[in-house]
Amino acid sequence: MDGNALDERGQPEIAPENAGETRRATAPAMEARLGAAIPVLDHGFLRVVDYMGDDAAIVQAARVSYGRGTKSARDDAGLIRYLMRHWHSTPFEMCEIKLHVKLPIFVARQWIRHRTANVNEYSARYSILDREFYTPAPEHLAAQSASNRQGRGAVLAGDDAEAALRLLRDEATRDFDAYERLLGDGGDRPGLARELARMALPLSAYTQWYWKTDLHNLFHFLRLRADPHAQYEIRVYAEALCEVVRDWVPAAWAAFEDYRLNAETFSGPAMACLRRMLAGEAVTQDSSGMSAGEWREFQAALAGRAA
Amino acid sequence: MDGNALDERGQPEIAPENAGETRRATAPAMEARLGAAIPVLDHGFLRVVDYMGDDAAIVQAARVSYGRGTKSARDDAGLIRYLMRHWHSTPFEMCEIKLHVKLPIFVARQWIRHRTANVNEYSARYSILDREFYTPAPEHLAAQSASNRQGRGAVLAGDDAEAALRLLRDEATRDFDAYERLLGDGGDRPGLARELARMALPLSAYTQWYWKTDLHNLFHFLRLRADPHAQYEIRVYAEALCEVVRDWVPAAWAAFEDYRLNAETFSGPAMACLRRMLAGEAVTQDSSGMSAGEWREFQAALAGRAA
Amino acid sequence: MDGNALDERGQPEIAPENAGETRRATAPAMEARLGAAIPVLDHGFLRVVDYMGDDAAIVQAARVSYGRGTKSARDDAGLIRYLMRHWHSTPFEMCEIKLHVKLPIFVARQWIRHRTANVNEYSARYSILDREFYTPAPEHLAAQSASNRQGRGAVLAGDDAEAALRLLRDEATRDFDAYERLLGDGGDRPGLARELARMALPLSAYTQWYWKTDLHNLFHFLRLRADPHAQYEIRVYAEALCEVVRDWVPAAWAAFEDYRLNAETFSGPAMACLRRMLAGEAVTQDSSGMSAGEWREFQAALAGRAA
Amino acid sequence: MDGNALDERGQPEIAPENAGETRRATAPAMEARLGAAIPVLDHGFLRVVDYMGDDAAIVQAARVSYGRGTKSARDDAGLIRYLMRHWHSTPFEMCEIKLHVKLPIFVARQWIRHRTANVNEYSARYSILDREFYTPAPEHLAAQSASNRQGRGAVLAGDDAEAALRLLRDEATRDFDAYERLLGDGGDRPGLARELARMALPLSAYTQWYWKTDLHNLFHFLRLRADPHAQYEIRVYAEALCEVVRDWVPAAWAAFEDYRLNAETFSGPAMACLRRMLAGEAVTQDSSGMSAGEWREFQAALAGRAA
Known part of the structure; x- marks a missing residue:
């Protein structure tokens, strides 16, 4: 992109002359981040374009609800922990x-399911996409899990890995070749309409968008997408965002880590087991009343590992 | 309220020491407005606590969608007009x-129906409301319209006005007396729970909240609430907000005025009439195919007055 | 209300002649509930006007996502439990x-904060409210909690109770008297506009609305409002709704009970304590690293009582 | 898909044994449509799985707001027209x-931008997509518009058309070949994880989802997507949906046609011109104060053609 507000590398400029006084x-720490691209995957990035509020703004809003006299009751971080809990x-x-995020289309399709956000995406109806597509690094070239239909198994190795990578790269390259031939060369022969030519592109092609959301909905996004069960290719964006949030609202981030990311939820039946265990009883799956899957997840939660 | 972030008059401080550099x-014009209360009604106000973006941010987001080369096609204001249109x-x-808005509860109940916003309201479960209620100025003490079930008729005058005002004021005062007696004096006799005592308050009592929304949804709010058909008591808040938006995003505001506030929409049947009229035909309600109500609104739109 | 679709008691008719075949x-169990008012509080009610889907619809939608072959993997109730977990x-x-819900205005103001729903409320701009207001039953006339700013303490008794009840009833009656005098008698003297007269009403006055939402958002509402910490006057509506949901989608309800209503969430620090306790260590607040409030809530969760 | 609730052709069964009485x-007319696929594009379809409400439900909800006595004021269709207007x-x-909709992925990406809806999409993380992709019929193989960056120009013909079609078809076929090779043959050699293999697929591949929304948001969708400026490939879905809505809520549909689909909106400056024209003045673009684009759209609106 070479528009007004974007530099040569398709990135919005946060120009020094924009710097000014504000009340x-x-x-x-966010000022330092403004406009700086955090690289993600092989061609993607994520950058902060703007932000509103900080930890104090959370406290300020909570105090409107709580009104008179809460000031002395608990300090700001404590109040934020209380709100989160x-x-x-x-x-x-x-x-x-x-x-501003640049990301493969198959990742964008997962991301967009979080509906409570504002989005402006680069439109391939109007514009031509750059020749950029995602190819996994060898260490992320995972086989299908045999036990879990949603998951990844061992990493492919040797010839299998090389064949898969070559196939992904060659076909994506051919797709972009076809895309460009469909669009035409701008000469006498008319090209296919952009809105049609784009359908030759692979789901690995990169798109980009502006994405704007509030901190509550961002935390919800991070809880689902920074989770070990999330697909690696979206998780790396979520993890980069976690670093941003830690800088932006450190107290809220710490509460989120304790009460969401590192928290465990136990069902009614699991609580009954837990009480028996704390009373000294040796509970087994058989005596737990839980299904095999629930029991496995219960054990994993107690041990502090992903189920 | 006397919390951390609020001054003695229940207003959030935008302290000079918060002033800093930002990129x-x-x-x-918004910096000048930050924290300054705009008085509305007899005890209400509206103040800007924070904002994100400006006219250039709208253009920047649009250019992500339009991509390469739109820069030369139209200037920023023209692009904003195009987007609005x-x-x-x-x-x-x-x-x-x-x-930050302070407003009577019956106004808050209309306002909250705009769902796409973030709200933190002062909670009378936790806190005690100040003794403040709305009393209309004499020139707004309107009688029920005889023709329009939703509307106001002539302004009450003389004894009728005085009696209505006195009744409103006396009963609201009694309600606050009752509220305070229910809450108790903090002595030995226990007071009723705040969450119960509050139900003695009248709908004219003032509440306050933080209200956060994006410009698109704000325009939707203003289109409905700055309209002559909106109830006066919410319209004055909308009108105060119009002034704020004009300062904030002048190009977007100008487009909103032209394409929404001052625009007229004509139905298919109305367009058919309009074409006949432009061709020189004298169309009447009888020959228009419209109902009496539609015809009256059509005539009003052509004449540029409220229907 | 005496409109088309409402019977004499302001209730929508689900007429026998509406009964028909559907695919x-x-x-x-929901068909039996259609149109039948469940009384709540002294003058309120809640009735089912319409519904879409059942347990099988949840499974059907999940199978679109899971695609081929999940049929044999787990039965429907198990799949629903998996989704909830x-x-x-x-x-x-x-x-x-x-x-269709009839409820006091102060309850409606809490309820409406759940934004992801569709609402049509009875409008006191257009219409005149019936003389109906909420008065707590003596056993719900709670004093303010001394320890918890949001909570209720002991129930008022004797003279205190009687005085509070009389005050609530007398002032609400006077408010309705004032409301009616403001509206006028329909004779020669003009009445105040309805949209103004309504502000004399107390927050205990009843309003009514149609409220439509999806099951996910309904569960979220129930989790917050059927909770022991919710105000009694909204909790009774939530509890009545729980009975409806149990009839409507019994498998989803059972999963909701296990994984939400009866579940407990433990923070990262709480999980660390729990692991130490399961290993036989006697952990105290001092050695837990938790604040007094967190420790109290942790103990309550382990014991299975409200904190 | 061969799951529980889907027949062999991947379609949810609306079984005769599901037929029952309802109040x-x-x-x-919607009962007759239930479960019947309306073919769209070369492999897509759209079918009604369930619905709630009818024209009378709109009126019923409106009457809750209007309350007493509106019955006699206007009939149901008139009330619906009033609401829409x-x-x-x-x-x-x-x-x-x-x-239930089956649609190409590039269409799904436009569709999903309408956020106020519930969606369950077929997941290629869990499941394997069928070998189905969209190829335009020759009469829809449009060239890029020379004048409008977003639009289509003349239809490609002869060799150009044949080359474009062949390219689209060949590359999509190769992409599906690669997809299947990446997934492996289920033998000893491990296949690539489904969540990775899918990224070789082209944007022309078909996906499917359940999509649920309310009538207000559906009208908004139809206003944008049944519009002549919408891309043909999404417009055909919108047009099929228009037929469904016409059957479902005929009075609301008629009002929507008159007040939205066939309506024109004129800006403040356009209204000023219109008033001068109705007064007999010959207004030109020069004397109109409008830009070239606005004037062209204004002329088109008056003439009743797409701008």
Whole structure:
């Protein structure tokens, strides 16, 4: 892209001349991040374009609800922990972030299912996509899991790996060749309409968008996508975002880590087992009343590993 | 309220020491507005607590969608007008505003029906409401319209006005007296729970909240609530907000005025009439095929007055 | 209300002549509930007006996502439990319910904060509210909690109770008297506009609305409002709704009970303590690293009581 | 797909044994449509899986808002027209529809931008996509418009058309070949994880989903996507849906046609011109104060053709 607000590498400029005084809440660590691309995958990135609010803005909104006199009751970090623990989500909605993200289309299709966000995507109806597609690094070239229909198994190795990589790369290259031939050379022969030619592109092609959401919905996104069960290719974006959030709202981030990322939820039946175990009883799956799957997940939660 | 972030008059402080450098988009006229209460009604106000983006942010987001080469095609204001005219709403969603509003409860109940916003309201479960209620100024003490079930008729005058005002004021005062007696004096006799005592309050009592929304949804709110058919008591808030938006995003505001506030929409049947009229035919309601109500609204639209 | 679709008591008729054949999913126990008011509080009610889907619709939607071959993998109830446990919320969104609810305004103000729903409320701009307001039964006339700013303490008794009840009843009666005087007698003297007169009403006055939402969002509502910490006056509506949901989607309800209502979530630090306790260590608050509040909630969760 | 609720052709069965009595609102013409696939494009379809409400449900909800006495004021169709004309959208939200749609991925990516809907999509993380992709019929093989970056120009003919079609078909076939080779043959050699292999697929590949939305949001979707400016490949789905809505809620459909599909909106400046024209003045673009683009659209609106 070479538009007004984008530099040669398709990135929006956060120009020095934009720097100015503001009386809004500012987060110094975020100022340092503004406009700087964090590389993700082989051609993707994620950058902060703008943000609103900070930890203090969460507290300020909570105090409107709590009103008089809470000041002395608990300090800010404690109040934020309380809000997180008790699912009081509205104060977190008072913070907002706007990102510029470049990502493969198959990742974008997962991402967009989070509906409570504002999105402006690069349109291949209007414009021509750059010749960029995702190819996994060899260490991420996983086989289908034999036990879990959704998961990855061992990493492919040797000839299998090389064949898969070559196939992915060759076919994506051919797809982009076809795309360009369909579009024509701008000479006398008319090219196919862009909105049609794009359908020759593979799902590995990169797209980009502006994505804007509030902190509550961002936390929800991160809980699902920074999870070990999320597909690697979206998880790396979520993990990069975790670093951003840690800088932006450190107290909220710490509460999110404790009460969401590192938390475990136990069902009613699991709680009954847990109480028996704490009373000294040796509970087995048979005596637990849980299904095999639930028991396995229960054991994993107690041991602190992914189920 | 006397919390951390609020001054003695229940207003969030935008302290000078918060002023700092930022590389985010800033709108100078909004910086001047930050934290300054705009009085609305007898005890209400509206103030800007924070904002994200400006006219350039709308253009920047649109250019991501349009991609290469649009720069030369039209200038920024023209692009914004194009977006508004063609209902391309997503670029407007890239701007966000956060307000602190103090408003009567019956106004808050209309306002909250706009669902696409973030809200933190002062909670009378936790806190005690100040003794403040809305009393209309004499010139807004309108009688029920005889012709329009939703509307106001002539303004009450003389004894009728005085009696209505006195009744409103006396009963609201009694309600607050009851509220305070129910809450108790903090002495030995236990007071009723705050969450119960509050139900003695009248709908004219003031509440307050933080309200945060994006520019697209704000425009939708303003289109409905800055309209002459909106109830006066919410319209004055909408009108105050119009002034804020004009300062914040002047190009978007101008487009909104032309394409929404001052626009008229004609139905298929109305367009058929219009074409006959432009061809020189004298069309009447009888020959129009429209109902009496539609015809009256059609005539009003052509004449440029409220139906 | 005396409109088309409402009977004399302001209730929508589900007339026998509406009964017909359908090939849509039907839930027999819901058919029996259609149109029947469940009384709540002293003048309120809740009734099912319409519904879409059943347990099988949840499974059907999940199988679109899972595709080929899941049929044999687990039975329907097991699949529903799996979805609930792993926060796969979209299949639950495939069920929808529409209710007619009559409720005090202060309850309506809490309820409406759940934004992902469709609402049509009785408008006091157009219409005149019936003389009906909520008065707590003596056993619910709770004092303010001394320890918890949000909670209720002991029930008022004797003279205190009687005085509070009389005050609530007398002032609400006076408010309705004022409301009616403001509206006028329909004679020569003009009444105040309805949209203004309504502000004399107390927050205990009843309103009514149609409320429509999907099962996922309904579960979220029930998790917050059927909780012991919710205010009694909204909790009774949530509890009545729980009975409806149990009839409508029994498998989803059972999963919701196990994995939400009766579940406990432990933070990262709480999990660390739990592991030490399961290993035989006697952990105290001091050695837990938790705050007093967190420790109290942790102990309550282990003991199975409300914190 | 061969799951429980889907027949051999991947279609949900609406089995005769599901037919039963209901006291819910039923729309006879919709009963006839239940489960029947409407073919769209070369391999796509759209079918109604469930619906809630009918024209009477819209009226019923509106009457809750209007309350007493509106019955005599206007008949149901007139009330629905009034609601549509005055943007009273909430009564339309009381109707809900659930569809099963099979559509090319590049169409799905446009469709999903309508966020206020519930979606369950076939997951290529779990399952294997059938070998089906979209190829335009020769009469829809349009060249890029020379004047409009977003639009289509003349249809390609002769060799150009044949070359483009062959290229699209050959490359999509190769992509599916690669996809299947990547997945492996289920023998000893491990296949690539499904979640990775899918990225070799072209954007022309078909996916499918359940999509559920309310009538208000459906109308918004149809206004944008049944428009002549929408891409042909999504417009045909929108047009098929228009037929469904016409059967479902005929009065609401008629109002939608008059007040949305066939309506024109004129800006403030355009209204000023229109008033001068009606007064007999010959207005030109020069004297109109409008830009060239606005003037062209204004002329098109007056003439009743697409701009």
